[in-house]
Amino acid sequence: MTGGKVLLEVKNLKQYFPIKGGLIGRTINHVKAVDDVSFTVHEGETLSIVGESGSGKTTIGRSIIRLEQANGGSVIFDGEDLLSLSNRQMRKKRKDIQIIFQDPYASLNPRQTVYQIINEAMNIQGVGNKSERRQDILNLMETVGLGAHQIDLHPHQFSGGQRQRIGIARALSVRPKLIICDEAVSALDVSIQAQVLNLLKKLQRKYMLTYLFISHDLGVVRHISDRIIVMYLGKIMEVSGKKDLFETPGHPYTYALLSSIPSTKPTGEKKERIILHGDMPSPITPPSGCPFHTRCPYAFSACDKTLPPFYEARENQQVSCHLLKKGPVDFTELRKAEDF
Amino acid sequence: MEKDKDIVLQVENLQTSFFTEDGELKAVNDVSFSIEKGQSLGIVGESGSGKSITSLSILRLLTGTTGKIIGGKILFKGEDLTTFSEKKMQSIRGNRISMIFQEPMTSLNPTITIGEQIAEVIRGHQKKDRKSAWEDAVKMLSGVGIPEPEKRAKQYPFQLSGGMRQRVMIAIAISCQPELLIADEPTTALDVTIQAQILSLIKKIQRRSGGALVMITHDLGVIAETCDAVAVMYCGKIVEYASVAELFESPKHPYTMGLLNSIPSHETDSEEDLYIIDGQVPSPYELPNGCLFAPRCPYAKEICQNALPELLNLYGNRLVRCHMQQTEGRELEHDRWKSPSGS
Numbered sequence: 060m061t062g063g064k065v066l067l068e069v070k071n072l073k074q075y076f077p078i079k080g081g082l083i084g085r086t087i088n089h090v091k092a093v094d095d096v097s098f099t100v101h102e103g104e105t106l107s108i109v110g111e112s113g114s115g116k117t118t119i120g121r122s123i124i125r126l127e128q129a130n131g132g133s134v135i136f137d138g139e140d141l142l143s144l145s146n147r148q149m150r151k152k153r154k155d156i157q158i159i160f161q162d163p164y165a166s167l168n169p170r171q172t173v174y175q176i177i178n179e180a181m182n183i184q185g186v187g188n189k190s191e192r193r194q195d196i197l198n199l200m201e202t203v204g205l206g207a208h209q210i211d212l213h214p215h216q217f218s219g220g221q222r223q224r225i226g227i228a229r230a231l232s233v234r235p236k237l238i239i240c241d242e243a244v245s246a247l248d249v250s251i252q253a254q255v256l257n258l259l260k261k262l263q264r265k266y267m268l269t270y271l272f273i274s275h276d277l278g279v280v281r282h283i284s285d286r287i288i289v290m291y292l293g294k295i296m297e298v299s300g301k302k303d304l305f306e307t308p309g310h311p312y313t314y315a316l317l318s319s320i321p322s323t324k325p326t327g328e329k330k331e332r333i334i335l336h337g338d339m340p341s342p343i344t345p346p347s348g349c350p351f352h353t354r355c356p357y358a359f360s361a362c363d364k365t366l367p368p369f370y371e372a373r374e375n376q377q378v379s380c381h382l383l384k385k386g387p388v389d390f391t392e393l394r395k396a397e398d399f
Numbered sequence: 400m401e402k403d404k405d406i407v408l409q410v411e412n413l414q415t416s417f418f419t420e421d422g423e424l425k426a427v428n429d430v431s432f433s434i435e436k437g438q439s440l441g442i443v444g445e446s447g448s449g450k451s452i453t454s455l456s457i458l459r460l461l462t463g464t465t466g467k468i469i470g471g472k473i474l475f476k477g478e479d480l481t482t483f484s485e486k487k488m489q490s491i492r493g494n495r496i497s498m499i500f501q502e503p504m505t506s507l508n509p510t511i512t513i514g515e516q517i518a519e520v521i522r523g524h525q526k527k528d529r530k531s532a533w534e535d536a537v538k539m540l541s542g543v544g545i546p547e548p549e550k551r552a553k554q555y556p557f558q559l560s561g562g563m564r565q566r567v568m569i570a571i572a573i574s575c576q577p578e579l580l581i582a583d584e585p586t587t588a589l590d591v592t593i594q595a596q597i598l599s600l601i602k603k604i605q606r607r608s609g610g611a612l613v614m615i616t617h618d619l620g621v622i623a624e625t626c627d628a629v630a631v632m633y634c635g636k637i638v639e640y641a642s643v644a645e646l647f648e649s650p651k652h653p654y655t656m657g658l659l660n661s662i663p664s665h666e667t668d669s670e671e672d673l674y675i676i677d678g679q680v681p682s683p684y685e686l687p688n689g690c691l692f693a694p695r696c697p698y699a700k701e702i703c704q705n706a707l708p709e710l711l712n713l714y715g716n717r718l719v720r721c722h723m724q725q726t727e728g729r730e731l732e733h734d735r736w737k738s739p740s741g742s
C-alpha cells in the first residue's frame with residue numbers, strides 16, 4: 060500500500076500555542092503542541108497517528124487543514140504548500156481534504172436537516188448539479204447506511220452512530236481525496252464502533268480514499284491502518300508499518316503503550332506488563348533531550364542530552380531512540396536480561 | 400447458601416425505573432447478583448444497559464432524579480438497604496460502601512485542598528480530631544502512590560493531573576476501609592498508561608483489604624484485568640453471568656459473542672471486516688416483547704420474538720438468558736456473524 064504516490068507531505072511542522080500572562084497579556088511562554096514533525100501519506104493508504112492526550116495528534120490534523128495557523132514547516136498536498144495558500148484558496152482546497160470529528164453531537168448544526176447539512180457542503184464547494192442534488196444526497200445516505208425517509212430529520216432525532224454516519228456522508232459529498240478522521244469512532248459503543256469502522260473500510264475501497272486516522276485506541280488502529288505514527292509530547296517517537304509496530308515495537312514508549320492495554324485474552328496467557336511511572340511531562344516545559352526519558356525504563360546518559368535522530372530499525376520502521384544506535388532492540392529480551 | 404456469612408452484597412430482583420414525560424423507563428429490570436468477601440465482580444454493558452444505574456441504586460443515590468427503586472432487595476451483610484432511612488444510608492456511604500466515579504474533576508471539590516477532602520470523610524465516619532484525621536489523610540495519599548504526600552495534601556484538585564486526581568478519589572473511597580468498593584468506569588477518562596497504573600492500584604488495594612469490588616465498565620479488557628466474575632447487561636437485564644475466564648473463552652449469549660467479536664484487537668491482525676451486531680439498542684420506551692436482543696440477534700427464532708427467556712443456570716453459577724441455550728443447549732455456530740451486512 061505504501062507504493063502509491065505521495066499525496067501529502069508534512070515537513071518540519073510546528074504548532075505552538077502562546078500562553079498569555081502578566082498585566083498586559085504578553086506571551087510569556089508556549090505550549091509546543093507539535094514540534095518539528097515530518098511524515099508522508101501515500102495515496103490510498105491509511106496512516107494512523109496514535110498517542111495519549113497532549114501528544115499533539117489532534118493538533119497535527121487541525122494544522123494540516125488549517126483550522127490552526129501553523130508556526131512553521133510546510134504541508135505539501137498534491138504538490139502545493141497548503142500553509143502558503145490564502146484563506147480563499149484554502150477554502151477551495153478543503154474540497155479535497157475533509158475532516159470527521161470525534162463528537163457527532165457538536166459537529167452538526169442542530170437546526171439543519173440532513174439534507175441541508177449535506178447540501179450546504181456541496182454548495183460551498185460547487186459539487187454536482189443542483190437539479191440532481193436531492194438524488195445525490197439520497198445516494199450518499201444510502202452509501203453510509205441511512206434510510207431515504209430520514210433525509211428531512213434533524214440531528215437530535217438520530218443516535219450517536221447515525222450522527223457519525225451523517226458526518227461521514229457530509230465529508231464524502233464533496234468527493235475528497237484525503238479524509239482526516241479525528242477520533243471518529245471514540246465516542247461510540249463498541250457494537251456501533253464496529254459498524255462505522257467497517258463502513259470506513261468499505262468507502263475506502265469504493266472511492267480510493269486516503270485516511271489520516273487519529274486515535275488513541277490501538278485496537279482500532281491495528282484494525283484500520285497500513286502504517287502508524289506514535290507521538291509523545293509533540294514529537295514523533297516511531298513511524299512503522301502496522302505489522303512491525305505491533306509485533307516488534309521499535310521504541311520503548313511504543314512497547315510500554317502496547318503492554319498497558321488491558322488484554323481480553325483469557326487468563327493464563329497474559330503477557331508481561333510494564334507500568335510506566337509518573338505522568339506525561341508538561342508540554343510547556345518539555346524535558347531536554349528525548350521527551351520520553353523521564354519515564355523510560357531504559358534511559359541512559361545520552362537520553363537527557365540530545366534528541367535522538369531517526370534510526371532505521373527495520374525496513375519501513377523509523378525510530379527516534381538512542382538505544383537503536385547499534386541496531387534494533389528486542390525489548391522482551393532486554394527485559395529478561397536486565398530484569399526490570 | 401451455606402456460605403451466607405461471606406456474602407457482602409446480595410441484590411435480589413432489583414428494579415429501578417425513571418418516570419419521565421414519555422412514560423416509565425425501566426433502567427434496571429429485575430437484576431440479581433451476589434458478591435462475596437474478597438471477590439471482584441464486573442458489570443459490563445454499552446450505554447443505556449443499566450450498569451451505572453445499578454450501582455447508583457445500591458448506594459441509593461437516585462434522589463433528586465426521577466428515578467426510583469420500585470422493587471427488589473439490596474442486602475448488604477444481610478440488611479436490606481432499600482428500607483434504610485437517608486440518615487442511615489449516610490453512615491454507610493463512604494464508610495462501609497464506597498464508590499469511585501469516572502470523572503475525578505467533577506467529583507472533587509475544587510475549593511478545598513485534597514488533604515482536607517480526605518480528612519473530612521474520615522472525621523465524618525470516625526471519632527477523630529482534625530490533626531489525626533489529617534495525618535491519616537497524608538497516609539492514605541502515600542498509600543495510593545502519590546509522591547510527596549505531605550506537600551500534595553495541601554494542594555487543590557486543579558494542581559493535580561487526571562491520574563493523580565483519580566488516585567485521590569481512590570484514597571477518599573478507601574479511607575474508612577469499606578467492605579464493598581464500587582468503581583464506576585474508574586479509568587474511562589484516563590490514558591492507557593495511566594489506566595494501567597490505576598487498575599493495578601485498585602487490584603493491589605483489594606488484595607490488601609480483602610474487601611469486595613464491583614467494577615462497572617464498558618471495556619471488556621478492564622474486566623479481564625481486574626475481575627473474577629462478570630455480569631453482562633443489555634437493556635436493563637443481565638443476559639449472561641460467568642467467571643471471567645469462561646466468558647472470554649466460551650461466551651454463551653449471542654450478545655456477548657457479538658460484543659467480543661466486534662472489538663478490534665490490538666493483539667491480532669485481521670484484514671477482514673469486523674463482525675458487527677446489526678441495528679442498535681432498542682429505545683427503552685419501546686422494548687421488544689420477547690427477548691430484548693431478538694431484533695439484532697442472528698440466531699433469533701419465533702419463540703425469541705414472543706417470550707422473554709429466563710436467566711437459566713447452565714451449571715454451577717453459569718447463567719444465560721437465551722432461548723437457544725435453553726431449548727437446545729447447543730453451541731451456537733460462530734459463522735453466523737461472518738456476514739457483516741447493512742453497513
